Amino acid sequence: MASHNSEIIGRSFGDRVLFGLVILLALVMAGPVLYVIALSLKDNKELMVDPHSVFHMPYTIKNYIDTIGTSNVFSWVFNSIIVAGGLTVFTLILSSLAGYGFARLNFPGRAVLFVIVLLGLAVPEQAVLIARHQIFSWLGLHNSYPGLILPGLSSAFGVFLMTQYFRAIPKELDEAAILDNASRFRVFWKVLLPLTVPAQATLGIFTFLGAWNDYFWPLISATKKEMFTLTVGIASTQMNFAQSQGIGFLMAQAVFAGAPILIIYLFFQKYIVTAVSGAAVR
Amino acid sequence: MTLRKLFLATISAATVMMASPSFAATELQVQRFFGACDADFGKNTDVTKAVGECGIITSLINKFAADNPDIKINVTTVEWPGYDQLTAQFASGDAPDIVTIHESVLSDYQSKGLLMPLDDVLKTVGLTTDQFTGAAKEGATKDGKIYGLPIDNWTMLYHVNMDLFKQAGLVNADGTPMLPKSPEELLAQAEQFKQKTGKPYFVQNLANETALFTRNLYTYLFQQNSDFFADPKKAKFNTPEAKKVVEMYKAIFDKGYTTKNLDYGGAINAFLAGEGGVQLNGTWVVGDYNAQSEKAGTALNKGGYAVYPYPQLFSGAKAQYADGHTWAVSKKDRSPEQTAAIGKFLKFFADNDFEWSRTGHLPAYKAVMESAKFKALPHRDTIAAIATLGKPLPSAVQRQFAIQDIVGEEMSAAVTGQKPVDKALADMESRVNELLANL
Structure with a gap:
C-alpha cells in the first residue's frame, strides 16, 4: 500500500487529477450497484416509509432468506444460463465457420452473400418480431429452450467480426499447413481457430451478455412460468407499485441475478476491456 | 394373501384410480x-x-x-x-x-x-x-x-395529510378537509397552502408517468360533460374543455403548487414523509396509508389521514374516471x-x-x-x-392503454412547458385518431 501511495505522490499534478477523476468515475459507476445491495439489506416496510433509511442501521438478511426460500430466482437463473450459454456456444461455432468461409474460401456469390449478411446488421429486431413469433408458433417452439436460443443464432455481427479477424491472419499460415498435407478443416481447426481466441472471447462475451439481459423476446416467447428467464422472472414479481412495495426483496433477487454476470466479468475482465476498446478487431 | 396377489391388487387399484375421471384433477x-x-x-x-x-x-x-x-x-x-x-x-x-x-x-x-x-x-x-x-x-x-x-x-383519489391542511387553515368546522369547488378555488387554496406550510399542495408523480395525467384529464372532461369519445373510433381532445383542464394543471405546475420530479415510488415516499398536502393516487393505497396514519411518529399520524373522491370543480356531471x-x-x-x-x-x-x-x-x-x-x-x-361517481370510457373504445400513453405524454408535455397547450392537444387528438384509424 505504501509503495502505491508513494507511486501516486510522486506523480505530476495532472496525473493526480486524472487519478482522482478515475476514482470519481469508478464511484459513480459502482454507486448504483452498492445502492442495490444496500436496498436488498433493508426491511421492505421501512423502505416504503423512508427511502433514506437505506443509509443507516438496522440492516437485515431477511430478503435473502426469502429469496432462497420462496423465490423462483434459481430456476430463472438456470434457464438464463442454458439460454445464454447455449446461444453463446452455437453462435461461436456458426460465426467462426461462416467467418472462415467468407475470409478464406472462394465460392460463387461470396461477395453478394457477405453483403446480405451485413445487411442483417441494419435490420432491427423489432422489424421481424411479429413474423418470427408467428413462425415459432407454427413450429411449436414457444416455451422451449430452442425457441429462446434459435433467434439469436443468426448473428450478423458475429459473422462480420470473425470474417474480419480471419482476414487479418496472414494466408502464409494456411499455405504452410497445406504444404504439410493438412486438410482444409485441419487448417481451420488446428492453425487458424486458436489464433482467433481474442475475437472468440469478445464475441462470446457480447453474445452471453446480450442473451442474459434480453427481455422482450423471452417475454413473448417464454410465457410459461417454468420457462421464464431471469429478466422476465424478476419483472413478474414486481407488484403494480414495485417502486414502493417490496423493493428490498426485489433488490435481493437482483443481486442473485447479477452475481453470475459479475463472476463472468471477474474471469474475463481482460477480454471485456479489450472488446469494449475495440482492440479485438485488428 | 400372497405377495403376488397383493402386488396385483395394488396395481389393479392404481390402474382403476388413474383411469377414473373422478380422481383426475x-x-x-x-x-x-x-x-x-x-x-x-x-x-x-x-x-x-x-x-x-x-x-x-x-x-x-x-x-x-x-x-x-x-x-x-x-x-x-x-x-x-x-x-x-x-x-x-x-x-x-x-x-x-x-x-x-x-x-x-x-x-x-x-x-x-x-x-x-x-x-x-x-x-x-x-x-x-x-x-x-x-x-x-x-x-x-x-x-x-x-x-x-x-x-x-378503482379510481384516483385525493389522499389528504390533515396535519398540513390544519396548518394551512383548510379545515372545515366539522374537521373535514376544505376541498375546492372550482379551478379558481383550487388555485387559491393551493396558494394559501403554500404560503402557510411552505410546501406544495399536491404530491404528484409527474416523472416517468402518463396514467396520472390521463386519468386527471378524463375526470375533469367528464365533469364538463365533454363527450370526447362520442365516436369510439374518433377522439376529440382539441376542445375548450380539455384546454381548461390542461391549463389548470399547468398553472399548478408553474406556480409550484406540486412536487415536480418524483416518480410513483418517490411520490408515495414524499407523501408519507409529509412533503405535501394532497396526493393524487388510487384506491389501492388506502389500506397502506391508513396503516401509516395509525403508527405513532409518522407524518400521517400527526393530524390524521383523510381520503376523498376528486372534488367537483366544474358544473357538469358528477363523475370521475374509473376502471x-x-x-x-x-x-x-x-x-x-x-x-x-x-x-x-x-x-x-x-x-x-x-x-x-x-x-x-x-x-x-x-x-x-x-x-x-x-x-x-x-x-x-x-x-x-x-361507486356512483365512477365512469369508465365507453366500452367500444379499443386500445385504451395505448391511448392512455399518448394522452399522458402530450398532457405531460403541455403541463411541464415542453409544448404549447394548443399544440399538445392537437397532437394528442391526431395521434390517438391515427391509432384508432389503424385498428
Missing part, C-alpha cells in the same frame, strides 16, 4: 398481475390475515386450491399489466384459461373473439349481473354480454369439467369480494358494497361515493 391455467409475495403469503390460506393486492389475491387462490383438491390451479404471475405476454399467448394459441384483465382492456380481446362470454357459466353457479354494482356491470359488459367477472372498481379489474376467460375448447371448474373459481372470487375490497378497491357486488363490514372498513364512508 381438472387443471386450470391462471395468469395474473399484482406481483409475487410468496415469502409472506405463498402458503397462506387464511385470507383474513392477508394484506395488500398481492397478499390477498395470493391467499384467495391458495384458499380456492385448498378447498377444491379436484381442481389443480397453475398460477403464472406476470409483470403488470401483462398484455404483451397475453397477446403473444393468444397469437400462439397458448392463452391461459383465466386471466386478469382491466375492464378498459376487455374490448381489445373481446372484439377479436378471443374471450369467452361468461353469462352462461355465471348463471350455472348462481351469479347474475344484477348482483354487480352499476360501474362493475358497465365495465364488464361488451356488446350486451359479460366478458369478465368484475372483482372491483376495474376482472377475471376473463379465454375462448377455447374445454371439457365440461374444465368449464365447471372455471365457474367454481369465478364464484369463489365473487363470494370473497369483501376480502378483495380490503385492498382499498371498491367492491364489484352490491351486497358487499351495502354490507356493514365493508362500511366499517376505514375511510369507506368517504370514498364509497365513487
